[in-house]
Amino acid sequence: MSVIPKSLALALLLGPGLQGTALAQTTQASTAIDSIVAVIDEDVILRSELERAIGNIKAQYAKQVNQLPPDSVLERQVLERLILQRLQINRAKDIGIRVSDAELNQVIQNIAGSNKMTQEQFAQRIQQEGIALEDYRSNLGDELLQQRLRQSYVQSRVQVSESEVEQYVSNQKASGPEVLLANLLVALPENPSPDQVATAKRKIDGIRELIATGKMDFKAAAIRYSDAQNALEGGIIGWRTFDSIPPQFTTMISEMKAGDVSQPVRGPSGYQLIQLAETRDASQTKQVEEYRAQAILIDPVRVGGNEVARQKAEEMLSRISKGEDMGKLAKEFSSPDLNAENGGVLDWFTQNQWGTQIGAQIVMLKDGELSPVIQTDAGFLVMKRMGKRSSDANAENKRREAREAIGQRKAEEEYERFLRQLRAEAFVESRLAPI
DSSP states (O other), X not given: OOOSOOHHHHHHHHSOHHHHHHHHHHXXXXXXXXXXXXXXXXXXXXXXXXHHHHHHHHHHTTTOXXXXXXXXXXXXXXXXXXXXXXXXXXXXXXXXXXXXXXXXXXXXXXXXXXXXXXXXXXXXXXXXXXXXXHHHHHHHHHHHHHHHHHHHHHHTTOOOOHXXXXXXXXXXXXXXXXXXXXXXXXXXXSSOXXXXXXXXXXXXXXHHHHHHTTSSOHHHHHHHHOOSTTGGGTTEEEEEOGGGSOHHHHHHHHTOOTTOXXXXXXXXXXXXXXXXXXXXXXXXXXXXXXXXXXXXXXXXXXXXXXXXXXXXXXXXXXXXXXXXXXXXXXXXXXXXXGTGGGTTEEEEEOXXXXXXXXXXXXXXXXXXXXXXXXXXXXXXXXXXXXEEEEEEOOHHXXXXXXXXXXXXHHHHXXXXXXXXXXXXXXXXXXXXXXX
């Protein structure tokens, strides 16, 4: 459902030179005007942080500047995104989620390798873009914390039953094409007043009128007006089968054709417009990636706590790196929950079959490469990728795909509810000047 985040890392590395320049210029300019732009519980967001984030967005849209909203609107969109990010990072730290220096080093090594660079070349490239390596590491660590918070939250709450899988597979045979969806949200607070509902309805109707009359396309409207977290991505949700779309939307979307925009739909977050951007034949996507790996899982309950488990896992990583047999170490030290009796070998599995934390790491590794120590819900893990293959989506693979699709949909719904609750419960004071 999620992978080790590369958005910041690859954007800063592979984006146009303007992006690094913008970030560097913003950093330099902001030192003279630094002030508090938001208070979040006992934390703050500084003007320099906001300007840096706005600079990144503007650099990404350097060739499409007309698609961005006015600066005053963009400033509020980006600040709201920073507030949600900070709330997630602080919650992750409060519940004991950590990212070690060794893990950050390994992630950076993986990113550098995927761009055919050594770590030294990668560091030089970042510095050439005007970005301090420590800032880069800090931002990457924050992304990892948010990812792990999501994993920790949804894994204990998302269950997929066999009956749901059976229903999904059965329906998929006649489910038709896959659809690429986008949305635009005009948000409402919890328990809105009639006046707030009426104002939101007028706004969403006006936005739809702009789109329907050709004065603005959906992507530009989403960037300018949407209150959703994906606003600055043009509202894109991603490819979905009809079975993975919330039931309240399936009938409506099934009657749309590519390019159509729905009438406003009232949901728990507010009013939405849904765009069916594209369709494709589901039969074109029948290949599935599978992985083979070997793993050692140190269970904190068995060894006396998290810190002891982490140290033991680091010891395992060190011993394997020096040439000791991973299979023998797995049989001696690994939790039986992860095939310890078979030397920790995990035979061919799809990305998230052993959980999203393992799935997030396996796709980043090369065959024969060791992971850093990974913190999972079950303990601390060291893993080596042994192989990768593409296989036909046979009946068993279809069931795996079904389980992943249902789980992804449920995870997104659960985490969206969690973020709304996190935001509602926090003390947040924006100090931006009113528009």
